[in-house]
Amino acid sequence: MVGCAVAFGQAGPAAHWRLDETMGTLASDSSPNANDGTLVAFGATPWTTGVHGGALTFNGTQHVSCAVNAGLPAYDASGSP
Incomplete structure (x- = not known):
């Protein structure tokens, strides 16, 4: 799953989370807006091996939380294999 949010009136994504990190407790935003x-x-070692870099496995209670940002619309996203 790759997350991406588009803000109206903006020439690109407001955020783009690849979820391909291999360590740490942040999902880095690869857009220029730094909406990590x-x-x-998640447990102490949430990242696993992915196709390109790392990956996360969600169990239904885990999630990624982002701070409120006026340029980022509120939404929920979910996915399954």
Whole structure:
């Protein structure tokens, strides 16, 4: 799953989370806007091997939380294999 948010009136994504990190507790935003997300309810080693870099496995209670940002519309996203 790759997350991406588009802000109206902006010439590109407001945020782009690749979720391909290999360590740490942040999901880095690769857009120029730095809307990083914090991993919530993951264990001590949340990252696993992915196709390109790292990956996250979600169990239904885990999520990535982002701070309120006026340029980022509120939404929920979910996915399944």
